[in-house]
Amino acid sequence: MNRELLQLKNQKPLKVVIIDYGAGNIKSIQFAFKRLGIDAVLSNNPDEIIAADRVIFPGVGEASSALKMLQNSGLDTLIPTLKQPVLGICLGMQLLCNYTEEGDTKGLGVFQVAVKRFPNTVKVPQMGWNTVSNLKSDLFKDIPENSYMYLVHSYYAEHCDEAIAITNYNGNYASALQHKNFYGVQFHPEKSSTAGEQVLRNFLNIKSY
Amino acid sequence: MLTKRIIPCLDIKNGRTVKGVNFVDLIDAGDPVEQAKQYALEGADELVFLDIAATLEGRGTTLDMVLHVAEQVNIPFTVGGGISSVEHVDALLKCGADKVSINSSAVKRPDLVNELANKFGSQCVVVAIDAKQINGQWKVHLAGGSIPTEIDLFDWAKEVESRGAGEILFTSMDHDGTKNGFANEALAKLSSLLNIPIIASGGAGNVQHFVDTFNRGKADAALAASVFHFGEIPISELKQKLNKNNIPVRL
Numbered sequence: 375m376n377r378e379l380l381q382l383k384n385q386k387p388l389k390v391v392i393i394d395y396g397a398g399n400i401k402s403i404q405f406a407f408k409r410l411g412i413d414a415v416l417s418n419n420p421d422e423i424i425a426a427d428r429v430i431f432p433g434v435g436e437a438s439s440a441l442k443m444l445q446n447s448g449l450d451t452l453i454p455t456l457k458q459p460v461l462g463i464c465l466g467m468q469l470l471c472n473y474t475e476e477g478d479t480k481g482l483g484v485f486q487v488a489v490k491r492f493p494n495t496v497k498v499p500q501m502g503w504n505t506v507s508n509l510k511s512d513l514f515k516d517i518p519e520n521s522y523m524y525l526v527h528s529y530y531a532e533h534c535d536e537a538i539a540i541t542n543y544n545g546n547y548a549s550a551l552q553h554k555n556f557y558g559v560q561f562h563p564e565k566s567s568t569a570g571e572q573v574l575r576n577f578l579n580i581k582s583y
Numbered sequence: 584m585l586t587k588r589i590i591p592c593l594d595i596k597n598g599r600t601v602k603g604v605n606f607v608d609l610i611d612a613g614d615p616v617e618q619a620k621q622y623a624l625e626g627a628d629e630l631v632f633l634d635i636a637a638t639l640e641g642r643g644t645t646l647d648m649v650l651h652v653a654e655q656v657n658i659p660f661t662v663g664g665g666i667s668s669v670e671h672v673d674a675l676l677k678c679g680a681d682k683v684s685i686n687s688s689a690v691k692r693p694d695l696v697n698e699l700a701n702k703f704g705s706q707c708v709v710v711a712i713d714a715k716q717i718n719g720q721w722k723v724h725l726a727g728g729s730i731p732t733e734i735d736l737f738d739w740a741k742e743v744e745s746r747g748a749g750e751i752l753f754t755s756m757d758h759d760g761t762k763n764g765f766a767n768e769a770l771a772k773l774s775s776l777l778n779i780p781i782i783a784s785g786g787a788g789n790v791q792h793f794v795d796t797f798n799r800g801k802a803d804a805a806l807a808a809s810v811f812h813f814g815e816i817p818i819s820e821l822k823q824k825l826n827k828n829n830i831p832v833r834l
Contacts, residue, residue, distance in 0.1 A: 436704055567658055
């Protein structure tokens with residue numbers, strides 16, 4: 375057995391915490407990690423979140439009510455201070471941005487970008503499989519350009535310097551973002567077949583920032 | 584580019600997959616969890632589980648089955664059949680369903696659409712509409728298609744969109760089970776009237792029917808059951824052929 379494998383074998387399993395603040399479908403994310411052999415924990419306990427090796431910030435639903443739920447548990451101030459790799463998914467990603475038009479909501483301000491509504495010249499929500507391209511960062515390691523990911527959303531982050539993937543729907547927008555240890559994906563990796571699984575695997579393998 | 588979706592529908596009764604021909608004769612066609620995994624492997628873009636017994640006999644969709652599907656399947660799925668309350672939807676979503684589909688219950692109490700959209704977001708609210716033509720007019724039918732109403736298909740579709748539906752699943756009862764193609768004229772009209780995705784359902788018999796429903800019917804997704812369950816149209820083959828016809832699909 376080579377050294378790398380030995381190291382892997384002796385490693386303690388990563389502690390992954392999925393922030394449970396009452397917004398959305400977190401069971402699917404938990405199951406997706408289980409398929410990768412990781413027992414992700416659901417928690418809204420600040421100590422447990424701070425102690426995790428990886429933090430998932432999920433979210434489905436409406437932005438202003440999701441933000442209220444975060445505020446009620448004080449997580450809105452905790453999340454931007456986290457030091458380990460954090461992955462915002464869908465609304466989680468949008469809430470990490472500066473601002474979202476949905477419910478005229480101020481975000482947590484990690485990503486310096488605004489979230490806007492798709493115009494009615496296209497069907498809203500965008501629902502289904504679209505491609506991700508201009509892939510940057512280790513989050514997309516071993517994922518080919520133009521891989522398909524599953525998306526369901528009415529609001530989008532504008533294309534910006536922090537974009538590590540773009541998708542075209544009525545023009546290019548940022549379908550993934552990175553700022554230091556914070557990552558965000560608009561698509562649902564937990565529902566995006568093998569390509570999505572690779573994103574989650576990559577997130578687990580990202581070295582701490 | 585956003586792709587057109589291919590959605591196998593698994594009609595569920597007593598935890599098993601069935602497919603009704605014109606909603607009446609049911610043939611047992613397998614275990615839903617195993618089928619779901621197989622379809623995901625073959626390239627299905629999404630799955631729909633309809634608990635047909637729940638509507639007709641008033642039973643709730645089996646949460647257990649939803650949990651097992653969510654555990655083992657890495658593509659999105661919708662659960663429908665007998666759903667009439669926010670609490671029921673909450674339980675389904677907590678078990679891992681991505682969307683729910685409501686039908687008769689929305690007609691009986693349209694506010695349900697608003698309540699679900701407000702609480703869970705439009706993205707998980709699919710309104711299923713069963714309709715057939717009566718004297719040239721498309722009329723909404725309830726309870727698995729067994730009860731006709733005076734409600735016009737297009738009026739109702741507009742209304743549920745304004746109430747917050749994220750998607751319409753339109754089944755033409757005139758076409759369902761016939762294998763003669765989808766109701767493309769009505770589908771195209773729905774697509775031009777509404778700004779949310781439309782899923783075509785009822786009538787799939789061959790590959791050309793899918794080509795037609797995307798080109799002529801302007802559908803965003805196409806749903807079928809028996810042609811997939813009995814292997815008449817393998818999904819991977821279907822998507823290759825759609826691609827050759829310049830219809831964007833995930834390969």
